[in-house]
Amino acid sequence: MSALRLISNRTSQQALSNSDYTWDYEYYEYGPVSFDGLKAHKYSIVIGFWVGLAVFVIFMFFVLTLLTKTGAPHQDNAELSEKRFRMNSFVADFGRPLESERVFSQQMAEESQSLFHFCINEVDHMNKEKESQKGPSLESNTHFQEVPKSSGMFEEDVHCLTKFNIPNFVNTEQNSSLGEDDLLISEPPITVENKLVMQTSHRILD
Amino acid sequence: ENISDFSLNITDCAQVVVPEEVFFTVAAAGILENLLILIAVVRNKNLHLPMYFFICSLAISDMLGSLYKTLENIFIILCKMGYLTRHGDFEKKLDDAMDSMFILSLLGSIFSLLAIAADRYITIFYALRYHNIMTLRRAVVILAIIWAFCAGSSIAIALFSYEAATVIPFTVLFPLMMFFILCLYVHMFLLARSHAKKIASLPSSTVHHRANMKGAITLTIFLGVFLCCWAPFVLHILLARFCPHNPYCACYMSIFHVNGTLIMCNAIINPMIFAFRSPELRNTFKKMFYCSR
Numbered sequence: 484m485s486a487l488r489l490i491s492n493r494t495s496q497q498a499l500s501n502s503d504y505t506w507d508y509e510y511y512e513y514g515p516v517s518f519d520g521l522k523a524h525k526y527s528i529v530i531g532f533w534v535g536l537a538v539f540v541i542f543m544f545f546v547l548t549l550l551t552k553t554g555a556p557h558q559d560n561a562e563l564s565e566k567r568f569r570m571n572s573f574v575a576d577f578g579r580p581l582e583s584e585r586v587f588s589q590q591m592a593e594e595s596q597s598l599f600h601f602c603i604n605e606v607d608h609m610n611k612e613k614e615s616q617k618g619p620s621l622e623s624n625t626h627f628q629e630v631p632k633s634s635g636m637f638e639e640d641v642h643c644l645t646k647f648n649i650p651n652f653v654n655t656e657q658n659s660s661l662g663e664d665d666l667l668i669s670e671p672p673i674t675v676e677n678k679l680v681m682q683t684s685h686r687i688l689d
Numbered sequence: 690e691n692i693s694d695f696s697l698n699i700t701d702c703a704q705v706v707v708p709e710e711v712f713f714t715v716a717a718a719g720i721l722e723n724l725l726i727l728i729a730v731v732r733n734k735n736l737h738l739p740m741y742f743f744i745c746s747l748a749i750s751d752m753l754g755s756l757y758k759t760l761e762n763i764f765i766i767l768c769k770m771g772y773l774t775r776h777g778d779f780e781k782k783l784d785d786a787m788d789s790m791f792i793l794s795l796l797g798s799i800f801s802l803l804a805i806a807a808d809r810y811i812t813i814f815y816a817l818r819y820h821n822i823m824t825l826r827r828a829v830v831i832l833a834i835i836w837a838f839c840a841g842s843s844i845a846i847a848l849f850s851y852e853a854a855t856v857i858p859f860t861v862l863f864p865l866m867m868f869f870i871l872c873l874y875v876h877m878f879l880l881a882r883s884h885a886k887k888i889a890s891l892p893s894s895t896v897h898h899r900a901n902m903k904g905a906i907t908l909t910i911f912l913g914v915f916l917c918c919w920a921p922f923v924l925h926i927l928l929a930r931f932c933p934h935n936p937y938c939a940c941y942m943s944i945f946h947v948n949g950t951l952i953m954c955n956a957i958i959n960p961m962i963f964a965f966r967s968p969e970l971r972n973t974f975k976k977m978f979y980c981s982r
Contacts, residue, residue: 521936525702528941532924540913547875547905550882 702940707950712762719755719956723748726964729973736969739828740812743804744964746832750797751956757791758949789847792859795919796839798955799866802915804831805963806873813877856930863923867916874908910962918955921948 524530726748730736764783767773773780808828812819846855881904925941925948932938964970 523937525936525940528928528937529944532921532941536917536920540909540916543871543912544905544909547878547908548902550875550879550905 702936702943705944705947707946709762709766712946712950712953713759715950715953715957716755716759716762719953720752720759722957722960723752723755725974725977726960726970727752729970729977732977733969733973736973737825739823739825740805740808741967741970742825742828742832743801743808744967746835747798747801747805747959747963750794750801751959753790753797754794755953755956757787757794758953761787785847789843792843792846793839795922796842796862797836798915798919798959799863800835800839803866803870804835806870810873810877813880856926860923860927863919867912871912874911878904878908914955914958914962918951918958922952 727745730741730745764773764780764787808823811822815822846859849855921944925945928935928938928941933942
C-alpha cells in the first residue's frame with residue numbers, strides 16, 4: 484500500500500529532502516536505512532514470525548487433538564446427566580412461546596419435549612442394550628419403530644462422521660419435507676431433527 | 690562515490706518481486722472462483738438461506754481483495770509505461786480509494802468469518818429454534834450492518850492512516866476476532882466430542898477417534914489458513930507505522946509482494962474450505978456446467 488509509504492515519509496521528514504515526499508507506485512525505496520552492524524541475521528523478523536506462526540498453529544492442533552483424547556467412555560454417565568440437564572434447560576427455554584406463530588411454537592415445544600425424552604430414553608436404552616442385548620421398550624409416544632433401528636442409526640452416524648459436510652440440514656431437510664408456512668409438524672421431521680441434534684456438531688467439524 | 694550512512698544499501702534486503710504472471714494468475718483465479726459462488730447462490734433458490742448469504746459475503750470480500758491487488762498492479766504497469774503520472778492529484782485520490790477497498794476486504798473477511806462461525810454455533814446449540822432465530826431478513830440486516838461498518842471504518846482508516854490511533858485498533862481487532870472465532874469453534878468441537886463419546890459406547894469405537902481427529906484437522910485448517918494469509922500483512926502495517934527505518938523491519942517489509950500474494954491465495958482457499966463443502970452448492974455447480982455444454 485502506498486499509503487504506508489506516506490507514513491514512512493512523514494515520520495522521516497526531517498531526515499529527507501522534500502523531493503522524496505512523493506506518491507510512488509514503485510514501493511519501498513526506504514531511504515535512510517543503514518544495514519551496518521547488524522547483530523542478528525537481517526531476515527530475523529521474517530524467520531521469527533513464520534516460525535512463531537507455525538508453532539502456534541501446530542500448538543492449536545495439538546490442543547484440539549488432546550481435547551479429543553481426554554475423557555474416556557466411563558465418564559459417559561457424568562456426561563449423560565450433564566447432557567440431560569442441558570436438554571431439560573433447552574426444553575425449559577423452549578416452553579416460552581415465541582413472538583410469532585404461537586401454534587407453530589407450541590407444537591414445536593411439545594414435539595421437542597417428546598424428542599428430548601426420546602433422546603434421553605434412547606441413550607439410556609443404548610446402555611441397557613449393551614448389557615441385556617434386548618430390544619428396549621419406550622414409554623415415549625414417538626417412534627417405537629425407531630428404537631430397534633437406533634443402533635443402525637448410530638452406525639450410520641458413525642459413517643456420516645467421515646464425511647465432510649457443512650451443516651445445512653437444519654434447513655435442507657426441513658425444506659424438503661416442509662414448506663415455509665407449513666405449521667404441521669408431521670412425524671418424519673422428528674426423526675430428521677433427532678438425527679440433527681446428534682449429527683450437527685459432527686458434520687460441521689467433519 | 691561516497692555513500693552516506695543514510696543511503697540505502699541496495700544489495701541488502703531488496704524488494705522480493707513476485708513475477709507478474711504468477712500474480713495475475715492467482716488474482717484471476719480468486720476472482721473467478723468467488724464469482725462462481727455468487728452466481729451459484731443467486732441462481733439456485735434452495736441456496737437462499739442465511740448460511741449461504743454469509744458464505745457469499747465472504748466470497749465478496751475475497752473478490753474485493755483480489756480485485757484490489759489486480760488493479761494496483763495494473764496501475765503500477767501504467768505508471769511504468771508512462772500513462773499515469775506519479776505525483777498527480779487524481780492518482781492520490783485513486784490510491785486512497787484503492788487502499789480503502791483493501792481494508793474493506795480485510796474487515797469484510799474477518800466479519801464474514803465471524804458471522805459464519807456464529808451461524809454454525811446457533812445451528813448446533815439452538816438447533817430447533819434456528820429457523821426463528823436466524824431468519825432470512827435478520828441475516829440480510831446483519832450483513833448490511835457489517836458491511837456498513839466495514840465501509841465506514843475502511844474509509845476512515847484510509848484517510849487517517851498516518852495516525853497511530855487507527856493502526857493500533859486495526860491490528861488489535863485482528864487477533865481479537867480470531868480468538869473469538871476460535872472460542873466459538875472450540876465450544877462446538879467439545880459438543881461434537883461428547884456426542885462422539887456416546888457413539889463410541891458402541892463396538893465401532895475406532896471410527897470415533899478418526900472422526901474427531903478430522904474435527905481437529907478441519908478446525909486447524911479453518912483458522913490456520915486465515916492466520917497464515919492475513920497475519921503477515923497486519924504485521925507489515927504495524928512495522929511500517931512503528932519502525933520503518935529499523936533494518937530488521939525494513940527487511941521484513943521487503944517481502945511485501947509475497948504477503949500480497951498470500952492474501953490472494955486466501956481468496957482461492959476460502960471457497961474450498963467453506964463453500965465447496967456443501968453438497969448442495971457442488972450440485973449447483975455441476976448443473977451450471979452441464980447445462981452450459
